[in-house]
Amino acid sequence: MAPGVFCVSLLAVIMAQSVECCVPHSIQAQVPVEVRPGYVISQVPVAGCHIQGQWLTSSDPHFAMRSDGTIVTVDVTTVTAEGRSFWVRGRDGGGRRWRMEVRLSPDPEQEHIQVPMRVPLNVPAQKGAQRGPSEVLRRSKRRWSPLPFSIIEQDIPPFPKDVELVGSDSSVNFTVYYMISGPGVTMSPEKLFSVDRDTGMVRVHYPVDREQYPKFVFTAQVFDRRSGKETDRPLDITVLVEDINDNAPTFSGLLTFSVLEQCKPGTEVGEVKSTDKDEADTPHTKIRYTLLTGGQFFTIGSHSGLITARTSTLDRETQVVHAVTVEIRDMDGAKNGLFNTATATITLLDINDNPPTFRETTYKATIKENRADVLVLRIPVDDKDVEKTPNWNARFVITQGNENGNFRIDTDHETNEGLLYVVKPLDYEKGKTVKLMISAQNEAPLVGMAGTWLSIPVDVSVGDEDEGPEFTPPNMVIRVKENTPNGTLLSTYTALDPETKSSKGIKYYTKFDPGSWIAVGETTGELRVANTIDLESPLVTNGAYTITIKAVDESKKSGNGNITLLIEDVNDNVPKIVPGTDLTLCEEEEGQMGSITIEAKDADLSPYAGPFNFMLPEGHDGKWRLRDIQNGSAVLEQVVEMARGVYAVPVRVTDLQDKGGVQVLSVRVCQCLGGECVAKRSSVSVGIWGVLAMLLAFLLLLLLCLLFVFYCTTKGEKIYMEDCSGGMLLKSNTEAPGDEVKSAALLIVPSTGVAVDTVDSSMKGAGLVGLLNQNGAGCPAPGPPLIGQQTINLNRESVYQTSSRQDFLTAQGQSFYSTGQYGGGNFYTDTTFLKQSQASSTLSALHTWKTNGLYLGKKLVYFGDESEERYADDVARAYDYEGEGSPAGSVGCCSDFGDQDNLDFLDSLGSKFKTLANICMDKEEEI
Numbered sequence: 001m002a003p004g005v006f007c008v009s010l011l012a013v014i015m016a017q018s019v020e021c022c023v024p025h026s027i028q029a030q031v032p033v034e035v036r037p038g039y040v041i042s043q044v045p046v047a048g049c050h051i052q053g054q055w056l057t058s059s060d061p062h063f064a065m066r067s068d069g070t071i072v073t074v075d076v077t078t079v080t081a082e083g084r085s086f087w088v089r090g091r092d093g094g095g096r097r098w099r100m101e102v103r104l105s106p107d108p109e110q111e112h113i114q115v116p117m118r119v120p121l122n123v124p125a126q127k128g129a130q131r132g133p134s135e136v137l138r139r140s141k142r143r144w145s146p147l148p149f150s151i152i153e154q155d156i157p158p159f160p161k162d163v164e165l166v167g168s169d170s171s172v173n174f175t176v177y178y179m180i181s182g183p184g185v186t187m188s189p190e191k192l193f194s195v196d197r198d199t200g201m202v203r204v205h206y207p208v209d210r211e212q213y214p215k216f217v218f219t220a221q222v223f224d225r226r227s228g229k230e231t232d233r234p235l236d237i238t239v240l241v242e243d244i245n246d247n248a249p250t251f252s253g254l255l256t257f258s259v260l261e262q263c264k265p266g267t268e269v270g271e272v273k274s275t276d277k278d279e280a281d282t283p284h285t286k287i288r289y290t291l292l293t294g295g296q297f298f299t300i301g302s303h304s305g306l307i308t309a310r311t312s313t314l315d316r317e318t319q320v321v322h323a324v325t326v327e328i329r330d331m332d333g334a335k336n337g338l339f340n341t342a343t344a345t346i347t348l349l350d351i352n353d354n355p356p357t358f359r360e361t362t363y364k365a366t367i368k369e370n371r372a373d374v375l376v377l378r379i380p381v382d383d384k385d386v387e388k389t390p391n392w393n394a395r396f397v398i399t400q401g402n403e404n405g406n407f408r409i410d411t412d413h414e415t416n417e418g419l420l421y422v423v424k425p426l427d428y429e430k431g432k433t434v435k436l437m438i439s440a441q442n443e444a445p446l447v448g449m450a451g452t453w454l455s456i457p458v459d460v461s462v463g464d465e466d467e468g469p470e471f472t473p474p475n476m477v478i479r480v481k482e483n484t485p486n487g488t489l490l491s492t493y494t495a496l497d498p499e500t501k502s503s504k505g506i507k508y509y510t511k512f513d514p515g516s517w518i519a520v521g522e523t524t525g526e527l528r529v530a531n532t533i534d535l536e537s538p539l540v541t542n543g544a545y546t547i548t549i550k551a552v553d554e555s556k557k558s559g560n561g562n563i564t565l566l567i568e569d570v571n572d573n574v575p576k577i578v579p580g581t582d583l584t585l586c587e588e589e590e591g592q593m594g595s596i597t598i599e600a601k602d603a604d605l606s607p608y609a610g611p612f613n614f615m616l617p618e619g620h621d622g623k624w625r626l627r628d629i630q631n632g633s634a635v636l637e638q639v640v641e642m643a644r645g646v647y648a649v650p651v652r653v654t655d656l657q658d659k660g661g662v663q664v665l666s667v668r669v670c671q672c673l674g675g676e677c678v679a680k681r682s683s684v685s686v687g688i689w690g691v692l693a694m695l696l697a698f699l700l701l702l703l704l705c706l707l708f709v710f711y712c713t714t715k716g717e718k719i720y721m722e723d724c725s726g727g728m729l730l731k732s733n734t735e736a737p738g739d740e741v742k743s744a745a746l747l748i749v750p751s752t753g754v755a756v757d758t759v760d761s762s763m764k765g766a767g768l769v770g771l772l773n774q775n776g777a778g779c780p781a782p783g784p785p786l787i788g789q790q791t792i793n794l795n796r797e798s799v800y801q802t803s804s805r806q807d808f809l810t811a812q813g814q815s816f817y818s819t820g821q822y823g824g825g826n827f828y829t830d831t832t833f834l835k836q837s838q839a840s841s842t843l844s845a846l847h848t849w850k851t852n853g854l855y856l857g858k859k860l861v862y863f864g865d866e867s868e869e870r871y872a873d874d875v876a877r878a879y880d881y882e883g884e885g886s887p888a889g890s891v892g893c894c895s896d897f898g899d900q901d902n903l904d905f906l907d908s909l910g911s912k913f914k915t916l917a918n919i920c921m922d923k924e925e926e927i
Helices: 003-023 678-684 685-714 762-768 834-844 848-862 867-873 904-908 911-926
Strands: 026-031 041-042 062-063 070-073 084-091 096-105 147-151 161-165 174-181 193-195 201-204 215-224 235-242 250-252 254-262 268-271 273-275 289-292 298-300 304-310 321-329 339-349 363-368 372-380 393-400 409-414 417-422 434-444 455-464 476-481 490-492 505-512 518-520 524-531 544-552 558-568 576-578 582-587 595-601 613-615 622-629 633-640 643-656 660-670 806-812 812-818
Touching: 003 250, 003 298, 026 041, 041 096, 070 544, 147 161, 193 215, 268 339, 289 613, 298 321, 304 685, 321 762, 339 558, 363 372, 372 455, 393 409, 393 417, 409 434, 524 660, 576 643, 576 660, 582 595, 582 633
Parallel strands: 026 096, 147 235, 254 339, 363 455, 476 558, 582 660
Antiparallel strands: 041 070, 062 070, 084 096, 161 201, 174 215, 193 201, 215 235, 250 273, 254 268, 268 304, 289 321, 298 304, 321 339, 372 417, 393 434, 409 417, 434 455, 490 524, 505 544, 518 524, 544 558, 576 595, 595 633, 613 643, 622 633, 643 660, 806 812
């Protein structure tokens, strides 16, 4: 035999003996028929065998294994008289696997429940067979192997390797073969497991990763070789992949932390987190944390991974960032454990532990007096804290020397320098040097150290300048009563020259006095009342009136001083009823008296104002009374019923000093709607629709006027006459007579056979007839207008129509043509003399142009008649009848038909008739 083979055989024998001496092949225990959960069955003797508790498993799910080998019941379990058995399986520390059978039998003394006996499947029951009560039944062979199998992940070759043997009780009666299917066999990962068809041995063919496949559950089947039918029900086989420590722990999460500098020991900085892919709750995943660097400043929890500060001396100004190396190792930090390392970055956050420091020990500056808002000094500082943060931003404070408020100090936010300004002019005469103490601070409070803010002295030298007069005091207050008589001396306000301390040569002027109430003495500075001082004036604010006085020295330099007049009130105003004396009292329901509240105001102040006293003066009519008199109001109420109207009600109102008088109220009693008289409301509240209606009516009226004007100015209607070929009559509004008017002679034009030239010139100028149209005889043309009245040129409504008769008439030495036609507004017939009396009797019918128009229309119809008898009705027609009682008589007196010798009546005519009188005189001279 080869030495190598002998060594291997010897090692296998030693291992087998080692396991056999630690764990027996089987154990037997008596238990109650009904076993309750938690009942301890027995204990596997694993002491000294290095067996890990998590590797002890039970094939029966009703029982569980503890780490010390104790077997306990999981749920209510019944143990029959045949007994019960299951397998306990384990693996020792060297990786060797073993199994032990546990046989249970009922304890007669503890039996509570009798259960019938059960015959095993592979042993047929014999008729008449009897068993004693103490006999323990055993199955000669298990029906299936239900114990979960296990394999080791990433197992080393050679492959295949036997895993476990499965068997069925049906193999006793049949010649069977075995088959498996499912994950690891016919499903991914395929062909990992196989089974020996004859023996039922399950084998594994290649390594597997537990982190990918922690468990396989496939199905085992048994078939009859002859018939090919299943001889037993399928059984699920569970194969557990046992973990090995093949994965090192890894870091998870960020490794960047921060903590305030100078923090206390034990302050949490951050937590390091890690994971391990190996099986949980095993040494393979029990991780220990260790700091490899940075341990002098920080510590880390061995199992929690929490980093904390070890010391309080962490200083950001010394080191801002600390890089510490962290190791994580499984197997609870054992040397054979797998590990990883990483660097955690810890940043120290700034606190205000460094005050600003000055670069110099003292500073000096110079400024001229009387200068304001001037930068005199820049003060630089240094700060070790983080820039542009409240811990670095400087804030300067003047702690001494600025009692008068002459200085202001700001911060330049870019350079962090202090900017010292003079905001109030300095006076060289009061002090040549100003000593200041300035402290530099931060916006954030100082922490982390016992130090304080630093301060430095600053000396400011004041330069001398020639300056103007100065008032003492610069603001004077004078109390004065209102209405103080003009010329009253109130006070004297003078100024001094700062250099000479004298007021010589200084003159005073008023610079600001809006009411011109005070007059200042130009050389003395005396303040006298110039106008009435009124407390109630709008120029007074809160009882104070401000005046500015200007002082000018001989060098023309000036200075200002302010005077405040505190005006004391006097009783110079009486109460007045507001808002006015016109009041409205609304009628109440029948049986109730109306009332109205009246209020009074007084411009004076207390005690010259309210409360006011209201009363009705003596001798009032008794129709009114006052009630509910309060500080500034009273209720005026009716005593008797009154008709609607306006009533004068005298009311006496006095102030607290009984100063006042009677005021007459005008009270309107009316029916109200919404607190306002209905009539008044309707008269003033037209509304938008009312305004639109009035506007529309106005536009319509305007349109009618425009149409009327257009009609009157543009109507030139034409009427063509039957016997005239081209003549027409037009209307004319010419009222003034022409220059050719010389006589009032009337000419009756014949219809035919009379030429225009045969007409006397005086007749043409009289304008009483129309000229003949040269285009045809008997067609008259319009002539000149009548004297003193409108000329009528016939239009379409008045048509001239002549007759064939041509009788020549003679009257009072003048010739007339009797034509039976209308000429110049008069109709004449043959053999008829026109008498003055006849003319006067017919003028009343033609005194207006409208009557003439109507008459002409009727005459036109008359002339249109072909009857010869119409000539018998022709009568003489006159015109311009002025009515009876006229001192001038009728205008017809001026014609050739009246008495030409008596013209004295013309002396009574007005200027408007001078032209007519002149015509008459000219006519008489011709005669």
